Amino acid sequence: MSTISRIAREEWRLWLRSKVVVAAAVIVTVLLATTSILTINRVAEEQSQRLEQQVAAEKTFFAQPDRHPHRMVHYGHYAFRPPPPLAMFEPGVDAVTGQSIFLEGHRQNTAMFADTKAAADLGGFAALTPASLYQILLPLLLIVLGHALFLRERESGTLAVMLAQGQSGTKLALGKALALLSVIAIFMIPLIAVAAYSMSLGESGLAALSLVSGYFVYLCAWGAIVLAASVILKQRSVSLGVLIFAWLFAALIVPRLAINASSAAIDAPGKIESDLVMLAEQRKLGDGHNAADPAFQRLQAEVLEQYGADTIEELPINWRGVVASYSEAELTKLLNGYAENRMNLEASQSRIFDLFGLASPTIAISSASRTLAGTDLATHHRFLRESETLRFNFVQSLNEIHANELDYETDINRNNDAASSQRAQVNSEAWQVLDEFRFGPDPANARVSRASLSLGVLVGWLLIAIGVIFMAARRVRL
Amino acid sequence: MTSPLEARSLSLNREGNNVLDGVSFTVAEGEIFALLGGNGAGKSTTLLAFLGFLEPLEGEVLVNGTSVHGDVASARSAIAYLPEAAALYGHMTAYENLDYFLHLAGKPASRDGLDAALDRVALPEEARSRRLQSYSKGMRQKTAIALALLRETPIMLLDEPTSGLDPVAIDEFHDLVKTLAQGGQTILMVTHDVYGACQVADRVGLLRHGQLVGSFSAGNGKRIDTETVHAAFAEREVA
Numbered sequence: 001m002s003t004i005s006r007i008a009r010e011e012w013r014l015w016l017r018s019k020v021v022v023a024a025a026v027i028v029t030v031l032l033a034t035t036s037i038l039t040i041n042r043v044a045e046e047q048s049q050r051l052e053q054q055v056a057a058e059k060t061f062f063a064q065p066d067r068h069p070h071r072m073v074h075y076g077h078y079a080f081r082p083p084p085p086l087a088m089f090e091p092g093v094d095a096v097t098g099q100s101i102f103l104e105g106h107r108q109n110t111a112m113f114a115d116t117k118a119a120a121d122l123g124g125f126a127a128l129t130p131a132s133l134y135q136i137l138l139p140l141l142l143i144v145l146g147h148a149l150f151l152r153e154r155e156s157g158t159l160a161v162m163l164a165q166g167q168s169g170t171k172l173a174l175g176k177a178l179a180l181l182s183v184i185a186i187f188m189i190p191l192i193a194v195a196a197y198s199m200s201l202g203e204s205g206l207a208a209l210s211l212v213s214g215y216f217v218y219l220c221a222w223g224a225i226v227l228a229a230s231v232i233l234k235q236r237s238v239s240l241g242v243l244i245f246a247w248l249f250a251a252l253i254v255p256r257l258a259i260n261a262s263s264a265a266i267d268a269p270g271k272i273e274s275d276l277v278m279l280a281e282q283r284k285l286g287d288g289h290n291a292a293d294p295a296f297q298r299l300q301a302e303v304l305e306q307y308g309a310d311t312i313e314e315l316p317i318n319w320r321g322v323v324a325s326y327s328e329a330e331l332t333k334l335l336n337g338y339a340e341n342r343m344n345l346e347a348s349q350s351r352i353f354d355l356f357g358l359a360s361p362t363i364a365i366s367s368a369s370r371t372l373a374g375t376d377l378a379t380h381h382r383f384l385r386e387s388e389t390l391r392f393n394f395v396q397s398l399n400e401i402h403a404n405e406l407d408y409e410t411d412i413n414r415n416n417d418a419a420s421s422q423r424a425q426v427n428s429e430a431w432q433v434l435d436e437f438r439f440g441p442d443p444a445n446a447r448v449s450r451a452s453l454s455l456g457v458l459v460g461w462l463l464i465a466i467g468v469i470f471m472a473a474r475r476v477r478l
Numbered sequence: 479m480t481s482p483l484e485a486r487s488l489s490l491n492r493e494g495n496n497v498l499d500g501v502s503f504t505v506a507e508g509e510i511f512a513l514l515g516g517n518g519a520g521k522s523t524t525l526l527a528f529l530g531f532l533e534p535l536e537g538e539v540l541v542n543g544t545s546v547h548g549d550v551a552s553a554r555s556a557i558a559y560l561p562e563a564a565a566l567y568g569h570m571t572a573y574e575n576l577d578y579f580l581h582l583a584g585k586p587a588s589r590d591g592l593d594a595a596l597d598r599v600a601l602p603e604e605a606r607s608r609r610l611q612s613y614s615k616g617m618r619q620k621t622a623i624a625l626a627l628l629r630e631t632p633i634m635l636l637d638e639p640t641s642g643l644d645p646v647a648i649d650e651f652h653d654l655v656k657t658l659a660q661g662g663q664t665i666l667m668v669t670h671d672v673y674g675a676c677q678v679a680d681r682v683g684l685l686r687h688g689q690l691v692g693s694f695s696a697g698n699g700k701r702i703d704t705e706t707v708h709a710a711f712a713e714r715e716v717a
């Protein structure tokens with residue numbers, strides 16, 4: 001057995017014989033196990049529920065009876081975002097963004113929480129996820145285990161004996177590093193298990209492996225920081241103090257600063273504020289239900305000319321359907337402009353937040369973790385865009401049916417009596433225009449490339465800390 | 479013939495204070511040299527200089543004729559060092575401590591080998607499998623001495639080896655050291671114990687404020703005279 005692994009083994013002997021260390025390890029293990037089990041259950045339930053809800057919503061839509069097509073526009077539909085498999089580990093933005101949207105004509109609704117029940121069940125513990133334990137609690141455990149790793153030998157005088165025996169500081173530091181590495185390897189096991197399970201649920205191996213590697217690099221970076229402190233500093237109280245401060249800084253202070261800085265740098269108007277502006281602009285577009293709205297006069301002239309007709313009654317198509325389709329398109333253009341603007345602001349804020357990974361590895365891993373799990377803001381934005389496309393397509397398809405399959409005469413007389421309104425219906429076969437919607441995470445390589453910057457920052461942190469250890473260990477004196 | 483240990487006009491500063499000032503002496507092969515001196519005289523510092531932990535300001539220290547600063551590694555490999563305070567792990571048993579340090583030194587020993595060394599320092603057998611945190615000071619010191627023995631190096635640097643030992647154990651230790659020297663080991667030991675030093679050493683050096691102020695040798699089969707050395711030692715009050 002080589003010297004380095006022997007040093008590591010003796011470290012384990014000390015840990016196993018220390019009540020504090022064993023107690024800390026037991027607490028962390030229990031916490032990790034319960035949190036993982038709770039989160040896995042919750043996410044698995046949500047996943048199957050939302051898929052069922054999606055299918056049920058489609059069935060209900062298709063099952064609607066013969067109707068006036070515009071009533072179907074207002075009947076609406078739902079889009080659901082089921083959690084991706086790795087959300088079992090990293091629920092990401094799911095906790096703060098909605099996961100379902102009601103889709104209807106003339107409106108872009110905000111995403112809602114799919115189930116309020118789940119959040120109420122978990123109370124405040126919804127924030128306690130396996131990912132946050134890995135990001136925040138495990139570094140703390142590494143600090144408890146490792147803050148005196150090297151300097152303890154100095155304190156007890158055994159460093160002098162070892163150096164006098166011809167041992168080098170570097171070898172001793174490497175042995176201690178191996179001890180910490182083996183601890184980290186053990187703490188990777190639950191994550192590896194979750195990653196493997198997620199693959200059985202259809203997650204790609206690349207994404208799962210990248211997530212595992214990302215956390216491994218993150219914990220190694222913390223381990224290296226802890227070891228560097230214990231090589232450089234001479235007193236354990238100082239080392240513990242410095243490391244706890246670094247932990248507070250990385251895990252709490254910098255994230256707080258990053259949030260403030262990103263919202264200060266990019267001033268996103270509040271939702272209500274921008275909704276009011278949007279509403280004013282929307283009025284100028286005219287009411288699509290009222291074909292006589294002066295806002296549509298130019299359209300009328302164009303359409304009449306196109307068909308060589310003098311009056312709207314002469315048109316081969318239903319003028320009311322044309323107006324509905326035109327106004328939906330105009331309105332959507334306006335709404336999309338606002339939505340894109342808001343998403344761009346949010347995306348820029350999140351990029352600024354990510355930049356703070358240079359000041360805190362905890363930020364770097366949290367961002368890489370969300371991205372790789374497919375629970376990041378970008379994925380939520382894609383959900384908003386895709387569900388909007390779904391909405392626009394089915395509304396416009398219904399408007400097209402309105403224009404082509406229902407003649408104008410019948411349409412305007414639909415409120416005369418029961419028989420007239422009966423005539424102003426189309427066959428329910430037409431509801432099949434609704435596309436099937438199945439939202440899933442981005443392909444793994446897209447997620448990995450989006451996370452590459454944060455992963456690179458983590459590797460940078462690790463390399464710097466390792467460099468510091470080597471420089472300090474080579475200079476170890478009595 | 480080169481001496482195993484030699485200090486040549488060794489001067490040394492620690493944190494800006496002059497701690498050793500022109501110290502010169504040699505220790506021959508198989509010789510026991512005892513360095514006597516009061517607290518802060520520079521005894522431990524001298525040992526650390528031989529181990530290459532402290533760099534001389536002037537002069538040099540040589541191990542087997544080679545300047546320690548030219549080749550720290552070979553100096554250290556020739557020396558077993560017993561530090562001032564027994565530096566061993568409290569959470570390990572005597573066996574575990576010895577096994578670990580010997581493994582690191584590249585000189586692993588069998589359980590029988592460990593027992594033989596622990597027998598020589600008279601550490602009770604029942605204690606050997608107990609963790610050192612339950613040991614008395616003297617028991618810990620005995621374990622540390624056993625470690626130095628097991629290194630089987632040609633040179634031993636012992637910093638207050640008898641501190642914490644009871645009178646019987648001190649006598650046994652002195653016998654042990656004499657046996658080692660007869661076997662050819664070179665021993666430089668540091669102590670406050672005038673009587674003990676005169677009992678065991680072939681030569682006694684007196685260190686005062688970083689200077690070697692006296693040297694006493696045993697001559698023609700007689701031990702060094704304790705009275706003389708004690709008088710010289712006590713002079714520090716006058717000086």
Ligand SMILES: Nc1ncnc2c1ncn2[C@@H]1O[C@H](COP(=O)(O)OP(=O)(O)OP(=O)(O)O)[C@@H](O)[C@H]1O
Nearest residue numbers: 492493497515516517518519520521522523524562
């Ligand atoms: N780590 C250190 N840093 C700075 N100065 C030191 C250090 N250790 C000892 N000294 C100083 O060096 C001088 C010699 O100390 P040294 O330990 O060699 O004395 P000593 O003769 O071994 O004393 P003692 O009998 O108390 O062990 C003292 O003045 C002491 O203050």
Ligand SMILES: [Mg+2]
Nearest residue numbers: 521522523562
């Ligand atoms: Mg001393």
